[in-house]
Amino acid sequence: MVQPLKRYPDESINVNAGPIRDFHETYQQILTDLIDTIEAEGLEALSAIQIGYAYQLMVIKENNTYHAYANPRIITQSDPFDSTESSSYFFDQPITVKRYGKLSIVYDDAEGKMQTIKIDERDKAATFQRKLDYLFNTTLLDRLLPHQREQAIKALAGKGHMPDLSDAFCPTESKKEYFVSVADKLLFFMFISLFLPLFNLSKETLSGWYTYDKFAFPTVIILMIGFFFYAQYEAKKYKQCSSCQIGNNIGVIIKRGIAAIAFAAGAYFILG
Amino acid sequence: MARLIVMGGGVSGHTAATFAKKWLGSEHEVVVVTPNSQWNWIPSNIWVGVGQMTKEDVVFPLAPVYEKAGIDYRQAKAVSIHPEGKADSDKPYITIEYTGQGKAGQTEEITYDYLINATGPKLNFDATPGLGDGNGQLGEHTVSVCTADHAMHANLELKQIFEKAKTQKQKILVGTGHGMCTCQGAAFEYIFNIEHEAKKAGVRDNLEIKWISNESFLGDFGMGGLHMKVGGYVVSSKLFAESLFAERDVPWLIGAHVNKVEAGKVHYELLDGTTGEEEFDFAMLIPPFAGVGLKAYDKAGEDITGKLFAPNGFMKVDADYSGKPYEEWKASDWPRTYQNPDYKNIFAAGIAFAPPHLISKPMTSVNGTPINPTPPRTGMPAGIIGKAVAHSVCDLIKEGENAHLHEASMAEMGAACVASAGKGVFDGTAAAMTVYPVVPDFEKYPGTGRDTDYTFGEIGLAGHWIKHILHHMFIYKAKLNPGWTLIPE
Numbered sequence: 141m142v143q144p145l146k147r148y149p150d151e152s153i154n155v156n157a158g159p160i161r162d163f164h165e166t167y168q169q170i171l172t173d174l175i176d177t178i179e180a181e182g183l184e185a186l187s188a189i190q191i192g193y194a195y196q197l198m199v200i201k202e203n204n205t206y207h208a209y210a211n212p213r214i215i216t217q218s219d220p221f222d223s224t225e226s227s228s229y230f231f232d233q234p235i236t237v238k239r240y241g242k243l244s245i246v247y248d249d250a251e252g253k254m255q256t257i258k259i260d261e262r263d264k265a266a267t268f269q270r271k272l273d274y275l276f277n278t279t280l281l282d283r284l285l286p287h288q289r290e291q292a293i294k295a296l297a298g299k300g301h302m303p304d305l306s307d308a309f310c311p312t313e314s315k316k317e318y319f320v321s322v323a324d325k326l327l328f329f330m331f332i333s334l335f336l337p338l339f340n341l342s343k344e345t346l347s348g349w350y351t352y353d354k355f356a357f358p359t360v361i362i363l364m365i366g367f368f369f370y371a372q373y374e375a376k377k378y379k380q381c382s383s384c385q386i387g388n389n390i391g392v393i394i395k396r397g398i399a400a401i402a403f404a405a406g407a408y409f410i411l412g
Numbered sequence: 413m414a415r416l417i418v419m420g421g422g423v424s425g426h427t428a429a430t431f432a433k434k435w436l437g438s439e440h441e442v443v444v445v446t447p448n449s450q451w452n453w454i455p456s457n458i459w460v461g462v463g464q465m466t467k468e469d470v471v472f473p474l475a476p477v478y479e480k481a482g483i484d485y486r487q488a489k490a491v492s493i494h495p496e497g498k499a500d501s502d503k504p505y506i507t508i509e510y511t512g513q514g515k516a517g518q519t520e521e522i523t524y525d526y527l528i529n530a531t532g533p534k535l536n537f538d539a540t541p542g543l544g545d546g547n548g549q550l551g552e553h554t555v556s557v558c559t560a561d562h563a564m565h566a567n568l569e570l571k572q573i574f575e576k577a578k579t580q581k582q583k584i585l586v587g588t589g590h591g592m593c594t595c596q597g598a599a600f601e602y603i604f605n606i607e608h609e610a611k612k613a614g615v616r617d618n619l620e621i622k623w624i625s626n627e628s629f630l631g632d633f634g635m636g637g638l639h640m641k642v643g644g645y646v647v648s649s650k651l652f653a654e655s656l657f658a659e660r661d662v663p664w665l666i667g668a669h670v671n672k673v674e675a676g677k678v679h680y681e682l683l684d685g686t687t688g689e690e691e692f693d694f695a696m697l698i699p700p701f702a703g704v705g706l707k708a709y710d711k712a713g714e715d716i717t718g719k720l721f722a723p724n725g726f727m728k729v730d731a732d733y734s735g736k737p738y739e740e741w742k743a744s745d746w747p748r749t750y751q752n753p754d755y756k757n758i759f760a761a762g763i764a765f766a767p768p769h770l771i772s773k774p775m776t777s778v779n780g781t782p783i784n785p786t787p788p789r790t791g792m793p794a795g796i797i798g799k800a801v802a803h804s805v806c807d808l809i810k811e812g813e814n815a816h817l818h819e820a821s822m823a824e825m826g827a828a829c830v831a832s833a834g835k836g837v838f839d840g841t842a843a844a845m846t847v848y849p850v851v852p853d854f855e856k857y858p859g860t861g862r863d864t865d866y867t868f869g870e871i872g873l874a875g876h877w878i879k880h881i882l883h884h885m886f887i888y889k890a891k892l893n894p895g896w897t898l899i900p901e
Binding site for chain 1: 628629636637638647648650651665666667682683684685686738739741773775776778844852854858859860861864870871872873874875877
């Protein structure tokens with residue numbers, strides 16, 4: 141049965157496909173649907189995940205013959221080259237990625253028996269790698285460097301195939317940076333206050349700075365708590381956002397938390 | 413008074429023994445039999461192997477900890493199990509051979525009411541000719557980071573390579589030393605820590621560093637792969653690993669069964685049936701695991717090892733060992749209580765239990781050689797299983813033989829793993845990964861067999877900090893310092 145093709149930006153394609161275990165019902169059903177869809181859409185190859193089956197099966201059409209590869213793996217690869225490719229998922233928008241021209245492959249046949257083949261034609265090798273990528277949660281865009289990826293996305297949007305995705309990406313300036321900026325300024329003056337006794341200032345002045353430190357320390361901590369929750373909110377709002385990574389956010393918090401504790405302890409012993 | 417013997421003092425055995433003693437109190441006796449005098453936080457051995465930690469940083473003496481806990485500690489290796497006792501007594505017992513405490517070489521029989529087998533694995537170096545020395549120990553051609561002593565030795569060898577690399581090209585090979593290895597993660601950590609240290613030492617340009625593994629794709633990690641969050645993008649562990657290896661100029665060989673090791677050279681067979689050789693100046697190859705070789709005898713002294721243990725030497729528990737084909741594997745094949753089906757007072761925990769089958773898809777080269785990762789049982793599942801088994805034994809002792817047994821199926825538990833890719837407070841990197849469930853449940857989660865929301869990873873500096881924090885936290889816990897029970901497994 142012909143199945144609808146998944147099209148960008150349908151993210152349901154972004155799952156790791158599971159191994160084919162049942163070579164009777166599951167394999168035959170997916171294989172039939174893959175061939176029917178290739179015929180109907182005039183394609184040269186298709187991965188099961190492109191028609192919604194999260195299983196490791198792909199079909200390549202060659203000389204009007206369909207070759208099915210279940211649970212395929214590339215064991216060795218050589219002859220790297222730049223391959224300009226297109227995929228139905230990306231509305232045939234050409235995208236250039238790194239591929240290998242020579243492959244040694246193992247896969248399971250229709251009986252579930254492992255077979256091995258070698259491919260040494262660049263076009264066929266590129267097709268095989270592109271389809272294999274889909275089975276491992278990888279699209280053409282994932283093979284690009286970040287700036288190339290952004291260009292490719294803009295090209296796709298420009299053709300009118302894409303909705304405006306600007307809300308899905310990191311804003312150039314994030315509001316969470318306000319939390320960090322204020323915390324950094326408070327920390328800077330906490331740091332400065334540690335050196336004030338060197339300048340023969342009055343007790344009242346030093347006492348005033350110590351009061352500042354006592355205010356600044358909890359404020360920095362509160363700001364970092366606020367930063368964490370706002371950053372979590374942004375991480376959910378903007379899907380493609382490197383600075384939203386929880387590891388980065390925790391890093392920001394730990395650095396400033398340690399600095400605040402160190403400066404507060406210093407102020408306690410020096411000014412207190 | 414009942415007596416519980418725990419064979420093994422690693423993550424699972426130590427967890428089982430310490431919790432059992434805490435729950436049983438002084439009314440019952442807990443005996444730990446382990447040939448080691450020190451407890452080793454194994455995940456940090458890779459940092460010992462690159463000189464970023466000392467052996468003392470990753471081990472501590474067991475005797476004072478067990479004395480504090482009131483546990484009877486025997487520094488000895490278990491030799492045999494006699495679950496039916498002997499001719500003149502029905503009391504089951506084990507035989508042990510001391511390795512320390514001033515009694516090295518002496519043997520002894522210890523009776524038990526309950527027995528937990530948590531011996532961990534034998535590092536089966538001899539499975540690959542040349543990887544071992546022929547006597548079960550590490551051979552002369554390669555190094556290992558599986559124990560703290562191995563890691564120290566690896567570091568000394570590595571430093572010599574770094575020294576030579578100041579003036580000449582050197583080649584480093586890291587990975588798995590057999591087609592049926594597990595623990596690819598440890599080798600993954602080691603290769604990137606070497607690469608990181610080589611850069612710091614200014615010798616990276618003169619080092620060719622290569623990966624060799626039995627995984628059928630990079631990023632399999634013995635678990636069939638997972639999602640990774642990298643720089644805000646969600647990618648497969650395959651793409652993540654391939655990118656990481658390419659960025660750091662580390663070429664790879666996958667689907668490889670190392671079948672012979674010689675001085676400066678390994679011979680291998682790939683899944684596609686091709687064979688080859690790889691030369692090296694320094695190689696760290698993880699060995700396959702096997703059971704420690706315990707024997708078992710019945711009341712008449714007849715060998716019943718095959719009744720208690722699977723052919724690979726791991727202990728049979730409440731799993732399905734019928735040898736079903738891959739398409740029929742189920743989550744329910746995996747053990748839940750870790751109780752031996754024939755002797756209800758014997759349990760196995762951690763790596764010591766026999767898994768019913770692989771986790772990754774079984775693969776065999778066209779020549780018929782099995783080449784696939786065997787099931788990983790990292791510290792977290794080992795600790796959880798050890799605690800569950802201890803709980804069961806304590807309930808059996810206190811409530812009688814009809815007590816409910818506690819369950820900890822690997823098909824229903826998640827696991828977290830943090831793989832270091834370079835140590836440094838500000839320039840360190842580690843991949844933090846979670847997998848749920850550890851064993852795929854293809855009925856509950858069709859396709860990959862895993863819940864994709866909870867099967868993912870993330871790489872960055874924070875991961876390194878987490879690994880460092882875990883190092884201190886778990887050593888603190890293992891020393892039974894105040895609040896140790898609050899720290900999860």
